[in-house]
Every structure is written in structure tokens, then in C-alpha cells.
Amino acid sequence: MANLLHHPLCAFSRSIRLAFAECRVEYELNEERPWEWRPEFLALNPAGTLPVFIPDGGAPIAGAYAISEWLSDTMGERAATAFEPFPGNAAARAETRRLVEWFHQKFYEEVTDYLVVEKVFRRFGPQSSSPDMAAMRAGHDNLRYHMTYIGHLTETRSWLAGDAMSFADLAAAAHLSALDYLGEVPWEEFEPAKNWYALVKSRPSFRPLLQDRIAGFVPAGTYADLDF
């Protein structure tokens, strides 16, 4: 059976789990701790990053970028589903990809890296240490700017990139869900972004993420609550 190496609080892994569920890809989920640098894992992905997907009998596909595009390339080989990761014409697909890069790169560097990596992964890593408070403050400040941007997008469009839900929505929701597990999202102050997130959070594809539990980190009270 196909196999996805992931970590429950890795936003990139989460975006692919959501996309796989929307596309009804069947696979086994296996937790990987990238900070352990397992030789077998590095043989699958020399970059040492998550997620890594191993199709049944196929070569490993490393990284959310390659996996999400592979999902789009192989749409024709699966039972048709309503979800296309990059829907529409070439211009619409480009806008979705711009926003995927926005969340998987800019949001990651400006928010997720400061809040999730500082708070969780630093504790497990080789140089276990306390969170850097200045970094966490920067993450909180940056998050507010991104919440405003999400609100701005959803007030002019049905979904982040246009008329249809796309991988941009899943990438954004993946990062926010990891932050939400840690209770880091000030939902009440950002109503439009909250309304958009509620739509994504209520999809069946989201359910397995809401059941994730990470040893040593109790999820925030409303993490699994659809009426948050």
C-alpha cells in the first residue's frame, strides 16, 4: 500500500493529508521524526524534510511541492473527485500556486517557523532548548498581518485563490491548524478569516487532523471543535 511519512504538527504534511483525503488517495500514514536524521529516511529524501510519499510500487516523491503537483498530474488515473488541487485555466492555476507559495514559504518563515518550530520541534531536536521569546513575539505579530490578508482574499473571492477550493486553501488551513493546536490563533479578532477556516475545518478531509495528539502537548480547548 502507498505510504506517507509525516509528522502530526508538520504543516506541509498536513496540507498533503488534506489534499489526499479530498482526492480520495488511499495510503498508510507513518510518523517520522525528521530531527532524528534516520539513514533510511534520508535515503528516501536527502533533504531530510517532510512529507515523503511512497506510491504503491513507485519511487518516493519528496516534499509538498512535488506531491501536490503529482496529485494534479495523476488526476486522470483515479476515480473522479470534485477536488482539483489547481483548478481552472493556466492563469487561475498560477494564482493558486502564488498563494501556495505564500503559505508554504512566506507564512512558514514568518509565522509557523517562529511559533510551531520554536515551541514544539526545538524541544525534540538535537539541541533541546527553551523557546526564543523574541522569535515568538515576531511570529505573533506576523500572524496578525497574515490573518488580515486571508480576510481580504475571502472578502473578494469564494475561496482564497478564486471560485473553487484549491490547494491554496489546504496549505493555508494546514499552517493555521498546526498553530491552532497550540492555541496560537486569535480567531475572535479576525472574523472573515475565521469564517473561511470554519468552512475548511468542517470538511470530512479535516477530521483526521482534529484527532491528532502530540505527546507532551495538549491541544487547545477548541482545536477539535467545529463551533470554535
Next chain:
Amino acid sequence: MANLLHHPLCAFSRSIRLAFAECRVEYELNEERPWEWRPEFLALNPAGTLPVFIPDGGAPIAGAYAISEWLSDTMGERAATAFEPFPGNAAARAETRRLVEWFHQKFYEEVTDYLVVEKVFRRFGPQSSSPDMAAMRAGHDNLRYHMTYIGHLTETRSWLAGDAMSFADLAAAAHLSALDYLGEVPWEEFEPAKNWYALVKSRPSFRPLLQDRIAGFVPAGTYADLDF
């Protein structure tokens, strides 16, 4: 006419200029200084990053990721060329994309950011300052590891990602060419990587890059030399 906003030493812009030349896309090149945060530029790409492509009469396409995939999506609309950015079947395309991410993200963070950004962009930026020597040392060390990886790939394959030249080769060559302008690449110690680079460098698509000149930075002696 279509228009590409770029900076001559921006590796992401360089990778798109190479891909456009290989695909015979016609466009005008306009230099942008992203550190100036021009409001008109931020209206085109709120992330403030390069490159940004504005197709003739079309909406802007921001970032090397969206532009390279748009190039692949619109292959059928242009006169056929021999170059396909992501050639082969879905598995081959995934391997190309893994390596594009390797160079445009990992190599960028571990090498280009330390050497090109420290040496050049820091001088132009809002907080003009001298290069950070520790960062530059880290960049030099990391570069050696990446040169070895390039050599390893080219010793088992015709091109970095497989049998055909792909956007992975152009992305890798784009970063190395920016470093090479600054004389930062120890070619003599990495013969297999040098042989691969010589092949890419000798393509007609590379010629305009070799004519780039950045005020205040004289290119290294062999930068434009095909027999380097």
C-alpha cells in the same frame, strides 16, 4: 508586450529567464529593486519577491514556482520547442520538482542567501551594512556539499533530474551563475559539477545572463568565459 520584472543577480529571476529563452517566450526585461518596496511593484506581487511576469494583456504571475508551472501548462499554446520544464511521466516530473525545490529553497537558504544576499543585496538594502563573515563562511562550507551532490547526480544521470534537461538544471545553474558572477565557485575542485555547468552555460539561452553587469560589482574573470 509581455514583461518580466527581475534583478540581474536574483537566482529565481535567472532561472525564469533561462526557461523563457529555452521555450522561446518573447518578453521585455525590466529591472526591479525589491528592497525599494515600490508600491506599484507590491500591487503586482504583495509578497515583494522576484520574478514577476506580466503576460501580454494578462494578470501578473508572481514567483518562480507559479511562472515555471505556467510555462509547462501553456506549452501547447506556443510554437513547439525541444524544451519541456518538467519532462517525462508523473514520476519523472516529481523528481524534477524535488530538485527544483532543492535548489530554489535548500540551496538558496544554505548558500545563495549567505553569499549573494550578504555580499550584494545587503549593500543596497534599507540597512546598508558590511557582509557578515560567519554567514559567508557557512555559505562557502555549504556550497561544497551542494557541489558534491550535483556531481553525484550528474555521474548517474545525463542531466540533474534524468535523461533530459529540465527546469531543475536551469534552477541549479541560475544559483551557481549568480555565485559565479561574484567569483564564489571553486570549480576546479568539483570536476563533475563543472562539466555539467559547462553544458548549461554554453547554451544560447545562457548568453544574455553572461552579459549582465551590476553597478559596483565587476564579474569574476571567467564569468562570461565558456572555457572557464
